Amino acid sequence: MKHYFEYQDSKSYKFWQVEIEANTLNVKYGKIGTAGQEKISSFDTPEKAQKEMEKLMSEKTKKGYVEKTDASAKKIARRIGVSYDEAEEGKTLLEKVTAFLETTQATEVESLVIAAWEEPHETSPQEALDLLIANPAKLPQLKELFVGDMDSEECEISWIIQADYTQLFTAFPALERLHIKGSTDLTLSTLPLKHEHLKALTIECGGLPNKIIETIVTAQLPNLEYLQLYIGVEDYGFDGKLDDLRPFMQKDLFPKLTHLGLVDSEIANEIATEIAQASVLEQLETLDLSMGTLSDDGGRALLDSDKIAGLKKLDLHYHYLSNDMIKEFKKMPILVDVTDQQDTEEEWRYPAVTE
Known part of the structure; x- marks a missing residue:
């Protein structure tokens, strides 16, 4: 079998x-x-x-x-980045992207990952991104784009200088998945954000600026199924409040949304308490509140909710829940991830992604 x-x-x-x-x-x-x-x-x-x-x-x-009954087809993917040694030799991301676009493989690539560029704590990938935007005909199969795939040794997440993505959405109308790592100098769109085919959006950062939150909550993304936002902390860019996150908790903001992640937050208890009775739970399959400072206060609100049981999965990994509350979550009739318990006796509590 x-x-x-x-x-x-x-x-x-x-x-x-x-x-x-x-x-x-x-x-x-x-x-x-x-x-x-x-x-x-x-x-x-x-x-x-x-x-x-x-x-x-x-x-x-x-x-x-x-x-699944059948295996999915292999994706044709390409990862482009500048190593430390290459940067020391003067090589740039723009040069590498330029060379890539001249290859025959570019016309077949479905998934493109932009890794580290030269001095990402000081420079932006804007020129390389603009080159992609200017040449959509050379990337006719592009469905997925990840910009900023680097580890902390290459650049701490809150130091990554990002770019302006406004023109990307028009240049690539068939794009389905966008993942951005880093929020410093990030502009998602200076125009009202509209995209018919985007299915997944992830912004991974140490602190999510409120201007990015506002851009997303006012966006028209009728086919968005997966939304993962790292809320982060004030010291690294989060300048919003719970009120700014409330629109994500309303049903049909994105009618096809089945996965919502409001993760890595220093206000995890406030988010959990608010979303425990929110209408968005009626359409979700997965709610991800992981990697934050969730403790028994927010945990109790989730356990007492009559809407949480409609989910397929509740992700709370990396948390400050007590042992007793962990036992209660494990008794729920849905899948609940309560792994990676932090020290509940600690006076200072931090989300997982901070420096």
């Missing part, structure tokens, strides 16, 4: 497969389109192998993997 699962978010596109034969389990996993890795385990009896398979499948489901 074989079971095949896939997981996709703004960063990942991977599979996990388990097959049982008598008392042997064969597990394969990796990026979609690759052969992946394989792990074979033997058990004393077929019953023990079956039990282990069910346990593993449950774990994957809790992490957001979805079982």
